[in-house]
Amino acid sequence: xxxxxxxxxxxxxxxxxxxxxxxxxxxxxxxxxxxxxxxxxxxxxxxxxxxxxxxxxxxxxxxxxxxxxxxxxxxxxxxxxxxxxxxxxxxxxxxxxxxxxxxxxxxxxxxxxxxxxxxxxxxxxxxxxxxxxxxxxxxxxxxxxxxxxxxxxxxxxxxxxxxxxxxxxxxxxxxxxxxxxxxxxxxxxxxxxxxxxxxxxxxxxxxxxxxxxxxxxxxxxxxxxxxxxxxxxxxxxxxxxxxxxxxxxxxxxxxxxxxxxxxxxxxxxxxxxxxxxxxxxxxxxxxxxxxxxxxxxxxxxxxxxxxxxxxxxxxxxxxxxxxxxxxxxxxxxxxxxxxxxxxxxxxxxxxxxxxxxxxxxxxxxxxxxxxxxxxxxxxxxxxxxxxxxxxxxxxxxxxxxxxxxxxxxxxxxxxxxxxxxxxxxxxxxxxxxxxxxxxxxxxxxxxxxxxxxxxxxxxxxxxxxxxxxxxxxxxxxxxxxxxxxxxxxxxxxxxxxxxxxxxxxxxxxxxxxxxxxxxxxxxxxxxxxx
Numbered sequence: 001x002x003x004x005x006x007x008x009x010x011x012x013x014x015x016x017x018x019x020x021x022x023x024x025x026x027x028x029x030x031x032x033x034x035x036x037x038x039x040x041x042x043x044x045x046x047x048x049x050x051x052x053x054x055x056x057x058x059x060x061x062x063x064x065x066x067x068x069x070x071x072x073x074x075x076x077x078x079x080x081x082x083x084x085x086x087x088x089x090x091x092x093x094x095x096x097x098x099x100x101x102x103x104x105x106x107x108x109x110x111x112x113x114x115x116x117x118x119x120x121x122x123x124x125x126x127x128x129x130x131x132x133x134x135x136x137x138x139x140x141x142x143x144x145x146x147x148x149x150x151x152x153x154x155x156x157x158x159x160x161x162x163x164x165x166x167x168x169x170x171x172x173x174x175x176x177x178x179x180x181x182x183x184x185x186x187x188x189x190x191x192x193x194x195x196x197x198x199x200x201x202x203x204x205x206x207x208x209x210x211x212x213x214x215x216x217x218x219x220x221x222x223x224x225x226x227x228x229x230x231x232x233x234x235x236x237x238x239x240x241x242x243x244x245x246x247x248x249x250x251x252x253x254x255x256x257x258x259x260x261x262x263x264x265x266x267x268x269x270x271x272x273x274x275x276x277x278x279x280x281x282x283x284x285x286x287x288x289x290x291x292x293x294x295x296x297x298x299x300x301x302x303x304x305x306x307x308x309x310x311x312x313x314x315x316x317x318x319x320x321x322x323x324x325x326x327x328x329x330x331x332x333x334x335x336x337x338x339x340x341x342x343x344x345x346x347x348x349x350x351x352x353x354x355x356x357x358x359x360x361x362x363x364x365x366x367x368x369x370x371x372x373x374x375x376x377x378x379x380x381x382x383x384x385x386x387x388x389x390x391x392x393x394x395x396x397x398x399x400x401x402x403x404x405x406x407x408x409x410x411x412x413x414x415x416x417x418x419x420x421x422x423x424x425x426x427x428x429x430x431x432x433x434x435x436x437x438x439x440x441x442x443x444x445x446x447x448x449x450x451x452x453x454x455x456x457x458x459x460x461x462x463x464x465x466x467x468x469x470x471x472x473x474x475x476x477x478x479x480x481x482x483x484x485x486x487x488x489x490x491x492x493x494x495x496x497x498x499x500x501x502x503x504x505x506x507x508x509x510x511x512x513x514x515x516x517x518x519x520x521x522x523x524x525x526x527x528x529x530x
Contacts, residue, residue: 001036002265003210004257005062005225006203008041008048009181010218011235014254017182019051022504024046025410026259028056029356033267036210040066040197040225042176042189044105045075045500046112046136059208064105064153065176066200067191079203081192082150087173091154091190094169096143098161103127108149113138115146123158126183154190163188178220198224214265217242233261255506255526260413269415270423272339272363273459275317283453286315309369312345312450313422317341317367328357339363339416348404355411365418365458366408370425372454381433398468401458405501412504413462423455456503461506467491468498469507469525476511478520499523 038064059074104115118139140146215229220236226232236252251257322336334341378387427449470485483495502508513521
């Protein structure tokens with residue numbers, strides 16, 4: 001078994017220090033299927049636990065850069081890597097003499113505390129402001145008081161001492177000096193000698209019985225972890241020193257490089273051949289066959305009682321040997337050598353449970369029928385007489401399609417899932433009764449008849465979604481500019497949902513909190529990958 005272990009800040013978390021909902025869905029699905037996953041962070045369990053609360057974590061967690069290994073549900077420490085009495089004495093005397101204002105993590109009378117001088121919180125302001133609800137905060141009046149208890153971690157934020165002085169003073173301890181991921185603060189962190197993410201990782205590996213370690217990181221404190229891992233991958237935003245020793249580079253934290261990589265490594269990829277697109281005559285033949293005999297079957301794929309568009313597409317995508325099949329308690333529209341096909345016009349949220357079962361067994365293509373050209377015909381309900389001149393409407397609005405994609409977003413990067421957008425020409429017949437005006441506002445009976453296949457787009461991987469980017473986008477753009485660009489694009493949709501899907505698929509990147517134009521977020525289109 002392989003143990004996947006990741007750093008949090010700058011690696012798994014985005015620049016808002018959050019775990020994206022799609023990343024949570026992907027990781028939980030893998031964890032529930034038995035994938036060994038945990039994290040190694042400089043954060044405390046209290047801090048990390050709030051961010052990762054929705055993950056179904058089952059393995060021990062590495063916190064405080066390896067100083068504490070704890071249980072995933074309670075945070076109860078499984079190790080006790082406390083600083084020695086001599087280490088604590090040295091730290092106390094140095095901080096007092098230099099005027100440093102440390103954050104001291106310790107167990108005081110059996111209770112976990114973060115002690116600090118209440119008289120001087122200027123350098124610790126960002127830390128304390130971001131953790132106002134942290135019950136561990138323990139303001140004290142003197143240096144002697146803040147170093148009480150069993151100390152296991154010390155942090156100096158924006159220390160006044162030179163780095164050489166700090167390293168000399170804490171030569172008997174492990175020390176890390178990093179720039180904070182979310183601010184301009186610099187942190188100097190101190191913990192027990194001989195302890196690191198690497199030593200903790202090897203302990204966790206033994207505890208869970210893993211045979212191999214794959215690690216992910218972005219910063220200097222991940223170097224020890226990379227040195228003991230069998231494979232190690234730096235995210236695209238990692239520091240150069242980490243990239244230099246990495247097995248490979250994966251997409252950055254904003255592009256959810258870790259869960260996407262894990263999904264590719266843990267999912268069995270089934271055989272699948274991308275169909276030849278736009279077989280117009282074949283679709284017309286499928287429609288003609290259905291018109292000739294509504295009960296006609298293609299192989300073992302039945303079309304009885306199905307609506308014409310669904311039945312025509314089912315016949316179009318099915319070979320002679322395909323059949324309807326029951327898989328994991330759910331029926332597939334068509335299953336054969338080239339995988340499963342599901343034709344679904346709406347309510348894709350209902351597909352989530354189906355996809356969870358189907359993707360374990362086969363490649364799956366979900367087909368979305370898009371009414372690209374519609375001939376509207378009004379017919380007398382009683383006589384069949386044509387009431388109005390037929391009206392033809394051409395449609396470019398894919399808002400409904402992107403809304404359905406959003407409903408299954410947790411599966412979109414699965415290598416066994418393809419989405420097929422089929423643009424159809426249809427005839428929409430509406431039955432009216434002019435003699436009964438009361439029926440005007442009632443739901444009228446209508447039939448939809450497929451006439452021709454106009455467009456067929458197969459979305460087999462993330463890069464295929466690039467087709468929906470408007471050509472005239474500026475290098476950096478807002479949602480309003482994106483919506484304006486869509487007006488002249490081949491395909492358009494409501495900008496908010498469309499941008500969310502393109503961001504999920506790493507086609508566009510939303511800038512952090514500081515990347516705004518007025519009140520609007522800025523976006524950048526990602527470069528095409530090799």
